Amino acid sequence: MIYHASTLSIAVFAAFVASVLVLSFWLASRAKSASGYFAAHGHVGWFVNGIAFAGDYLSAASFLGICGMIAFYGYDGFLYSIGYLSGWIVALFVIAEPVKKLGKFTLADALNAKFDSRAIKLVAAISTLVISLFYLVPQMVGAGALVKPLLGLPHWAGVVMVGATVTVIVATGGMVSTTWVQFIKGTLLVIICAFVVGLILQRGFSVPQVAIESSEVQTIMKGTTGTIVNGEILSPENQLDSKLRWKHGVGFGSVAVLPGGAISTGPLGPLAYIKTFSESTITTWRKGSDASGATTFTPVQRTGKDLLLPGSSPTFKGVRSDSLFAKLDFLSLMLALFLGTASLPHILIRYYTVKDAAAARKSTVVGIGAIGIFYMLTLYLGIGAMTSGALDPTDSNMSAPLLAQTFGQGIFAVISAVAFTTVLGTVSGLIMAGAGAVAHDLIKDYFAIKLTDLQQVRAGKLAAIGLGAAAIVLGIFFEKMNVTFLVGWAFNVAASANLPALVMLLFWKRTTKAGVISAMSVGLLASLAWILASADTLEKVFGYSAIDATASALVPFSQPAIVTVPLGFVVLITVSLLGKRPQVVHGDRGG
Amino acid sequence: MPTSHRPGRRRWLATTLFWIYSAAYAAFVLAAAFWTFHGGEPVGGLALPAFAGLSVAVVAGFGLIAGAFVLAMLYAVCGSHDEAETPGAHR
Structure with a gap:
């Protein structure tokens, strides 16, 4: 058995959720105006905002997805760490300060600062909602995956709990409570992960005394009689236990041979740990299927x-x-990770919570520091999980919590609670961005419905409740999907739809309203269409076999950014040059 | 990439640092895609040894993460001398 629900885990988890909710209700009084609700009055300090950036950005994909990917496949998960962090360079050197000066509450504010166009508001709001939904799904799926071992509850229960908690956070304290939840989460995540990496280095590597797993093929069959694991029918009563009751009742992932034939290394330093791993032989597990269609490992x-x-x-x-x-598929994904960060609406709105451009710049530097430390730790967490003997080969997302379990129930409880906060922090930011798009950009600006300050806040809260409900439904529907893969889509769409318009608006005086609208629309639709027509989507969403998906795909590779980002720039430049020179309506542009 | 809303020295610094990092990132990604494997076997690029028994892949990966923070700090420290700019001023 791999999963154990413990009283300690439940206590830590309940304490954290309770404290977050109390904090939100306490801070609700500071979010009664639109400025307070959507931008925390711009009074958040740069250091707090920087750590909140980390809390916002280090999502379930970063924590659960990357650690799981490294544990299953090695360096590939670390490529995500590198790409995600590198994107902050674009944010710092290109986007941060100008966006802070141009905007007010939302991404649309910055894009529309020069033109006062309802159409730009509409397109930007749609872009924000689409990107936020792509990002939301993996967070909610991660939440469902977490409560299974933590509380012994089914996937849907975790999704509902996260959705409900986050909706309360956003609907009460808006950006004020969201900021503090993200600050707490960012702090906890980096500190706890550093602590676990310390334990990993202290433990070093060892070869299991009984290498019973090395020659056993494990099978899972799903037929009319239900799920059969290694010939044993899975019953509702013993589902959590028997699903993972592998032959010999052990978890997976171990060192097969250490350098020099050693049995154990003892404590290792950070460099020696990587070097020793590099010189070892590791038992990994490959997923496949047998002649009967059963899944094999x-x-x-x-x-x-x-x-x-x-x-x-x-x-x-x-x-x-x-x-x-x-190779183009790989290059395209790495380009999306590099350019997508600075185009994510839930990241951009954090720039409105500080007082000026200098604070925006300083908070980005703090964010890069915190996020960078975390991403360096992911390689150790992933390798630690890969060699821990505790992997669940059916679920890569559980690698980090299961690694923590090997250090004791106390660490497992804390890591699970921190992972839960990871989901809470990111989902709050996403719902906040979506609520701003609906209440501020669509209702107030696009539909031109006159709202008082209080009514605008109320609209934002109602939008948050609606988005929370949508997140719950999507989290249940997409249960079986890998979280990291979905976040890759969000980066592709963000880079394609938002970046060309943002960059050209800031740095090319000839940019026109029609150019911005066209570039955003084309970037959004082209990236979505490309994703929908890709082999990855056919295989992972529509259930095609890998061969059929490749044969049926309408595009030659799955990641669109390398085509759709340049397309956005070309469309913007062409449309702008064909139109009249822009007339500045208002706004602080300076480009 | 020139950046608006910033005084000249900081604008120059941001532009320079941006392109330095972008070049390093591009070199890393291109090395992974085109110079590390041939016929599915490692032949060079990221597979080469770097130092202390670590491969170029590991050193470059950590280097890109740490390098981002170093450049960010450099920008924060050097750019702070221009902080006396008028709030909301443009070029």
Whole structure:
């Protein structure tokens, strides 16, 4: 059995949720005006905002998804760490200060600062909602995955709990409570993960005394009689236990051979840990199927050196391929990660919570520091999980919590609670961005419905409740999907729809209203259409086999950014040059 | 990339640092895609040894993460001398 629900886990979890809710109700009084609700009055200090950036950005995809991907495939998960962090360079050097000066509450404010156009508001609001929904799904799926081992509850219960808690946070204290939840989450996540990495280094590596797993193929069958694990029918009564009751009743992931034939290394330093792993042989598990259609997990021994190179996972396999399209797929995803960060609406709105451009710049630097430390830790967390003997080969997202469980129930309880806060912090930011788009951009500006300050806040709260409900439904519907993959989509769409318009608006005086609208619309629709027509979507969403998906795909590779981002720039420049020179209506542009 | 709303020295610094980092990131990604594997086997690029028994892949990965923070700090420290700009001023 791998999963244990413990009283301690439940207590830590309940204490955290209770404290977050109390905090939200306490801060609600500071969010009664539109400025307070949507932007925390612009009074958040730069250091708090910087850590809140980390709390906002380090999502379930970062914590659960990346650790799981490294635990299953090695370096490929670390590629996400590198790409996600690198995107902050674009945010700091290109976007942060101008956006702070141009905007008020939302992404649309910045894009529309020069033109006062309802159409820009509409397109920007739609873009914000689409990107936020793409980002929301993996967070909610991660929440469902967490409560299973933590509380022994089914997936849907976790999704509902997160959705309800976040809705209360956003609907009470708006950006004020969201900021503090993200600050607490960012702080806890970095500190606790650093602590766990300390434990990993202290433990070092060891070869299991009884390497019973190395030659056993494990099978899972799903038929008319239900799920059968290793020939044993899964019954409702013993589902949580027997699903993972593998032959010999052990978890997976271990060192097969250490350098020099050693049994154990003892404590290792950070560099020695990576070096030792690189020189070891690791037992990993490859998913497949047998002739009857049953899912199988087959042990495969690989060198650590090979696992520390890219290209082991389905997402990044193109790196090792000689196919140009496969390589373009990889380049496109890395481009999306680099350009997408600075275009994410829930990140951009954090720039409105500080008082000026200098604070925006300083908070970005703090955010890069905190986020960078965390991403460095992910390699150790992933390798630790890969060699912990505690992996669940059916669910990569559980790798980090299961790793923590090997250090005791106390650490497991804390890590699970922190992982839960990870979801809360990011989902609050996403719902906040969506609520702003609906209440401020659509209702007030696009539909031109006159709202008092109080009514605008009320509209934002109602939008938050609606978005929370949508997040719950989507989190249940997409239960089986890998969280990191979905976040990759969000980055592609954000980079394609928002970045060309943002950059050209800031740095090209000839940019016109029609150019911005066209670029955003084309970038949004082209990236969505590309994703929908891709082999990845056919396989992972519509259930095609890998061969059928490749044959049926309408586009040669799955990640659109390398095509759709340049397309956005070309469309904006062309449309702007064909139109009249822009007339500045208002706003502080300076480009 | 020139940035508006900033005094000249900081604008120059932001532009320079942005392109330095972008070049490093591009080199890393291109090395992974085109210079590390041939026929599915590691032949060079990120697979090469760097130092202390670590490969270029590991060193470059940590380097890009740490490098982002170093450049950000450099920008924050050097740019702080221009902080006396008038709030809301443009070029």
